[in-house]
Amino acid sequence: MNVSVVLFTSDLRLHDHPPLRAALDGARQVVPLFVRDRAVDGAGFAAPNRLAFLADCLRDLDAGLRERGGRLVLRSGDVVDQVCKVAAEADADEVHLAAGVSAYAHRREQRLRSALEADGRRLHVHETVITAVAPGAVTPSSSDHFAVFTPYFRHWEREHLRDALGAPRGVRVPESVGSERLPTRTELSGLSQGLAAGGEEEGRKRLMAWLRGGITAYEDRHDDLAGDATSHLSPHLHFGTLSPVELVHRARRTGGPGAEAFVRQLAWRDFHYQVLAARPDAATADYRGRGDRWRSEAAAREEVEAWRTGRTGYPVIDAAMRQLRHEGWMHNRGRLLTASFLTKTLYVDWRVGARHFLELLVDGDVANNQLNWQWMAGTGTDTRPNRVLNPVTQAKRYDPDGAYVRRWVPELEGLRGAAVHEPWKLKGLDRAAYDYPDPIVELADGLARFRHARGRD
Numbered sequence: 052m053n054v055s056v057v058l059f060t061s062d063l064r065l066h067d068h069p070p071l072r073a074a075l076d077g078a079r080q081v082v083p084l085f086v087r088d089r090a091v092d093g094a095g096f097a098a099p100n101r102l103a104f105l106a107d108c109l110r111d112l113d114a115g116l117r118e119r120g121g122r123l124v125l126r127s128g129d130v131v132d133q134v135c136k137v138a139a140e141a142d143a144d145e146v147h148l149a150a151g152v153s154a155y156a157h158r159r160e161q162r163l164r165s166a167l168e169a170d171g172r173r174l175h176v177h178e179t180v181i182t183a184v185a186p187g188a189v190t191p192s193s194s195d196h197f198a199v200f201t202p203y204f205r206h207w208e209r210e211h212l213r214d215a216l217g218a219p220r221g222v223r224v225p226e227s228v229g230s231e232r233l234p235t236r237t238e239l240s241g242l243s244q245g246l247a248a249g250g251e252e253e254g255r256k257r258l259m260a261w262l263r264g265g266i267t268a269y270e271d272r273h274d275d276l277a278g279d280a281t282s283h284l285s286p287h288l289h290f291g292t293l294s295p296v297e298l299v300h301r302a303r304r305t306g307g308p309g310a311e312a313f314v315r316q317l318a319w320r321d322f323h324y325q326v327l328a329a330r331p332d333a334a335t336a337d338y339r340g341r342g343d344r345w346r347s348e349a350a351a352r353e354e355v356e357a358w359r360t361g362r363t364g365y366p367v368i369d370a371a372m373r374q375l376r377h378e379g380w381m382h383n384r385g386r387l388l389t390a391s392f393l394t395k396t397l398y399v400d401w402r403v404g405a406r407h408f409l410e411l412l413v414d415g416d417v418a419n420n421q422l423n424w425q426w427m428a429g430t431g432t433d434t435r436p437n438r439v440l441n442p443v444t445q446a447k448r449y450d451p452d453g454a455y456v457r458r459w460v461p462e463l464e465g466l467r468g469a470a471v472h473e474p475w476k477l478k479g480l481d482r483a484a485y486d487y488p489d490p491i492v493e494l495a496d497g498l499a500r501f502r503h504a505r506g507r508d
Contacts, residue, residue: 054143054225056082058134058163059123060156061416062149062180062291063108064251065115065218069177070147072216080223082141083116085109086134087127087231090155100379100413103236104249108290110233111250121222124230131162138172141225145173149180149291152324153417154331182321183295184210186328196329198432200322207318215297243379246413247286254287258298262305269309274384276367277454281383282313285414288320295320320419326432327418334417335402337430341505345400354397357491358389359407361460364490366472367446368392370459377459379413384449390427391440396497398504401428429505437505439498446472462487 055074062068063085074081091097113123126133134146146167148160164174178185189206190196197203236242247253261282272280287293299317302310327333337343348355354363361369361376371385381389386408393404405424409415425431429438446469450456453471457464463471463485474482475489502508 054078054080054082054141056084056134056138056141056143056146058130058146058148059083059085059112060149060151060291061289063105063112064254064292064294065112065119066251066255067215067217067294067297069180069213069216070149070175071219071222073175073177074145074147075219075222077145078143080141080225081121082124082137082143082224082228083112083121083222084124084126084134084137085112086130087125088130089128090130096409098410098412098415099239099241100243100246100411101415102234103239103242103246104286104290104379104413106234106236106239107249107253108251108292110235111252111292113233115218115251116222116224119219119222121224122230123233124224124228125233126231130159131166134163135166135170137228138167139170141228143172145175147175147177150176150178150185151181152186152328153334157331179213179296181291181295182324183212183299183317184321186321186325189325196325197322198326199434200319200432203322203325204315204318207321208314212296212299215294215300243377243411243413245378247283247378247380249286249290249292249413251287251292254284254292257282257284257287258293258301262301266302266305266313267307267309270307270312271309273312274449276370276382276384276450277452277458279382283380286380289414289416289419322432323418323422326422333425333431334421338422338425338432339430339436341430341436343400343430343504345394346398347400348403351397351399354491355393355399355403357488358393358397358399358404362488363392364475364488365392365442366453366456366460366463366474366487367442367450370456373459375408375411379411381412382455384445386423387427388440388442388445390424391438392442394424394428395439395501396442396492396494398497398501401425401430437502437507439501441494443472443494460487 055078057071057074116122167174184207272278295317299314302314357363361372363369368389371381371389375381390404393399394401401424405421408420422431426433429436452468456471474485474487
């Protein structure tokens with residue numbers, strides 16, 4: 052066997068990359084290939100923030116390959132057509148690919164296998180590249196997947212993880228295979244001003260810093276909105292510039308309550324992947340229907356627009372939504388609060404919020420975005436589907452002195468301490484001094500509407 056093709060998708064790294072290792076073990080030359088899939092663009096997933104992060108990742112991957120004597124081959128079009136063309140150009144015997152979980156990923160794999168076999172070539176699909184534990188590796192006795200996280204986690208943490216692989220020392224790429232020019236983020240418009248840099252090198256720097264410092268306090272500080280004490284590694288997990296297997300191993304070696312809490316979050320990610328793998332329709336349909344008659348985006352147009360632009364009159368909600376627009380990222384506690392507010396206080400269809408998040412989130416993917424939205428809307432795997440998060444109570448608990456709100460809602464910076472969370476309590480000229488809206492809905496009214504809709508009144 053002389054040549055193999057490695058199709059990179061959401062695994063844009065050289066460290067701990069089983070498809071690349073298998074290809075290098077079996078061939079003298081390898082074609083590292085990324086296809087700018089037009090189907091992804093057509094489905095509306097080509098959001099500017101993610102395209103910019105992707106451009107960083109591709110250029111970094113190419114640089115890493117060149118350091119090892121290789122290069123990245125970039126093509127655009129139908130992914131199956133392009134893989135087959137490259138395999139033919141390189142006279143490759145086989146193609147290696149990381150397993151995906153979405154309905155589209157499964158269709159891509161089936162089409163690719165059929166097309167390659169018709170040409171006398173083989174497709175090898177590798178598990179535990181984008182997850183630590185493969186979807187379907189642990190299942191309950193009565194179902195093909197776990198529908199509740201806690202029992203899933205008990206099985207997940209007992210599962211043996213494969214060893215993490217080192218980056219290859221050398222990669223030889225056939226000179227005959229041409230490539231398109233790699234994109235840059237400077238070619239894109241509409242980016243979040245504070246969008247983070249992408250690429251494996253950046254991801255590994257963030258990981259090292261996290262392991263040296265932040266992970267120790269993660270158990271105590273992960274909900275601290277102002278402290279911003281989470282890892283910020285989710286974009287790198289989404290694009291695969293970091294390996295979830297390696298992250299679990301490194302966190303466990305670090306040890307302690309913070310590391311254990313961080314590993315639990317990685318397990319939540321795997322949990323959502325195994326749900327989506329078993330129920331691909333959960334990307335758009337209620338996982339557990341509650342008989343909701345959601346308010347549509349059109350019916351709640353003004354309230355939805357206020358939510359999107361951070362002008363709801365509830366400072367912690369507005370702060371989180373402004374962080375999303377500025378960074379293409381949002382603190383996890385903010386995600387919970389803004390999702391609860393839209394789906395339960397405003398009673399707007401969760402798909403409206405999920406779509407908006409996917410337009411901006413650099414870490415936005417179908418499994419985690421959609422299923423977290425369903426969890427908060429009460430149509431997903433949450434065992435308490437009717438819980439409602441009170442934004443004022445939550446703000447006082449997780450942003451007690453108001454620093455997070457003042458950071459993102461500067462028009463309220465004159466309000467000291469927890470008073471910033473309830474500006475509507477000001478009277479007369481004191482209230483008029485702040486150019487900030489009154490609440491678009493009374494919390495009691497929103498709660499009553501939701502409880503009535505769910506038959507809980």
